[in-house]
Amino acid sequence: DVKVTQSSRYLVKRTGEKVFLECVQDMDHENMFWYRQDPGLGLRLIYFSYDVKMKEKGDIPEGYSVSREKKERFSLILESASTNQTSMYLCAILTGQETQYFGPGTRLLVL
Amino acid sequence: SQQGEEDPQALSIQEGENATMNCSYKTSINNLQWYRQNSGRGLVHLILIRSNEREKHSGRLRVTLDTSKKSSSLLITASRAADTASYFCATDSGTYKYIFGTGTRLKVLA
Numbered sequence: 334d335v336k337v338t339q340s341s342r343y344l345v346k347r348t349g350e351k352v353f354l355e356c357v358q359d360m361d362h363e364n365m366f367w368y369r370q371d372p373g374l375g376l377r378l379i380y381f382s383y384d385v386k387m388k389e390k391g392d393i394p395e396g397y398s399v400s401r402e403k404k405e406r407f408s409l410i411l412e413s414a415s416t417n418q419t420s421m422y423l424c425a426i427l428t429g430q431e432t433q434y435f436g437p438g439t440r441l442l443v444l
Numbered sequence: 445s446q447q448g449e450e451d452p453q454a455l456s457i458q459e460g461e462n463a464t465m466n467c468s469y470k471t472s473i474n475n476l477q478w479y480r481q482n483s484g485r486g487l488v489h490l491i492l493i494r495s496n497e498r499e500k501h502s503g504r505l506r507v508t509l510d511t512s513k514k515s516s517s518l519l520i521t522a523s524r525a526a527d528t529a530s531y532f533c534a535t536d537s538g539t540y541k542y543i544f545g546t547g548t549r550l551k552v553l554a
Binding site for chain 1: 474475477479484485486487488489492532534536540541542543544545546547
């Protein structure tokens with residue numbers, strides 16, 4: 334079974350802080366994704382990566398950056414956290430069967 | 445409305461009844477997928493239906509796809525309390541930019 338882990342389940346940060354969210358997979362999948370989920374808005378794609386050091390912007394990349402130095406790890410970075418980035422962040426990988434496996438999510442609160 | 449919009453937003457049924465959720469989308473797709481999310485957790489893949497398929501079954505799940513109407517439905521038969529969750533459709537247009545809907549919250553009463 335594919336396993337996708339996220340570094341924290343809950344996180345509280347202050348406005349202006351730099352925040353790192355990490356996602357790790359235990360298989361060799363190339364495609365990894367970061368979404369945010371907000372009530373009434375569903376899941377929105379922030380960034381995705383299709384290989385090491387390769388990335389593409391999703392629908393809402395503003396205020397975020399990503400890093401993929403190793404195949405198994407995809408990091409989401411909030412350069413300067415703001416209150417409107419309070420959200421649930423979900424990492425996912427894409428399998429060869431065209432389905433996504435999700436991590437448990439990180440609930441981020443920015444004060 | 446957004447691509448991959450589910451209907452209804454919320455649904456409450458008795459255990460043993462069937463639950464039907466609908467999804468509408470706007471652009472051409474390669475496939476459409478349904479996911480379940482238990483409260484505060486990640487999403488779990490349920491079923492994938494390709495654009496050239498009309499119906500697919502998996503256990504108590506039945507999915508239909510009508511590409512002419514750009515819509516899909518998910519039927520859960522003989523629902524159980526454990527089916528209580530939010531259900532999302534997601535469309536894949538072949539660009540890796542999967543588009544998720546806003547979800548249907550299903551509550552199954554014991």
